[in-house]
Amino acid sequence: MSGFNTSDKPMDFFRGCTIFFDLKSGISETVDTGKRYLSQMRGIFADDAALDALLVNGDALVYEFHSLPVPEHEGDLAFGCSIVYPGKVGDEYFMTKGHFHTILDTAEVYYCLSGQGYMLLENKGGDYSAHELTPGKAVYVPKGYAHRSINTGLTEKLVTFFVFRADAGHDYGTIEQKGYGTLVVESDGVPAITDNPKWR
């Protein structure tokens, strides 16, 4: 790490550090990403038959993201990049599973670096909104809202830089069990909102 009197460790969250994330691709030289493949997204997309049909041709990478070993302390912040690949399952775009924070009343900031898509927000009372993401747009995910990144681009990855309170935690279970009430799908060639037929 270049600088003056910096730590010998590549990541030091107690004395400070720099970590590189490419401003276009989101890829870091310092840390690998966790990866989510199509086979791990069963039940998340509305059209199970379309998912099975895709899997015949191989287990596509749907998204990847950084999980840095930041201390899970209320004063710390976790950060990294999320990279959603282009693709569709039926008429539904490739997207992240989506999650609430375990400490529900904690926000998150996403800053779009490249690609295009939507951030779909939904709280436990059913209030939803879908915010367009293009390079340079920062999305505020408020306290209490599940959030999911959706890549509506046909060829390009959707790349965002995110920051959240390091002790917030991820609650994926609620979405895996209930789903989102609303979906972003392709309709007549453009993104549209529809009710989730699988919503419970």
Place this chain on the structure above:
Amino acid sequence: MSGFNTSDKPMDFFRGCTIFFDLKSGISETVDTGKRYLSQMRGIFADDAALDALLVNGDALVYEFHSLPVPEHEGDLAFGCSIVYPGKVGDEYFMTKGHFHTILDTAEVYYCLSGQGYMLLENKGGDYSAHELTPGKAVYVPKGYAHRSINTGLTEKLVTFFVFRADAGHDYGTIEQKGYGTLVVESDGVPAITDNPKWR
């Protein structure tokens, strides 16, 4: 704001919103920046005579930054861009005043969008480090460390996107009274670290 079922407000930190910040310049169409001019930096730079000499030619803009009206709640996150202009006062580069957080044990993340410089960190025990900033480098400002952005580029602005806990608060007074123990200065045409002659 483009999207589906989004708020009518340009900034809504309770239902979610998007705010654009140019990925190169940091400038937002939605929110103005606060501005710090040379005359407001008296006592911050080591060389008072050099500052006075510069002021004869006008009150240069040293840096600007966004202060969004995010609720000051421990679950919220404040964010925006910091833009430090190129220039020097004596052999000291243009920089931000630098500050601790009022809630000392809260971190901050800076992501460098353009330009070059350093993030100078220093805690109340005197531990310091200076982390090089170039586009794509994220700097982790740990709990308990004052932080100051320094533009070592000769012509380009240093632009960073920052996120911190919205209730953290800014303690500028400690730096204004004591200064930093260390400074980043130009020496033989390159950045170097030196002791602050004014440190108290």
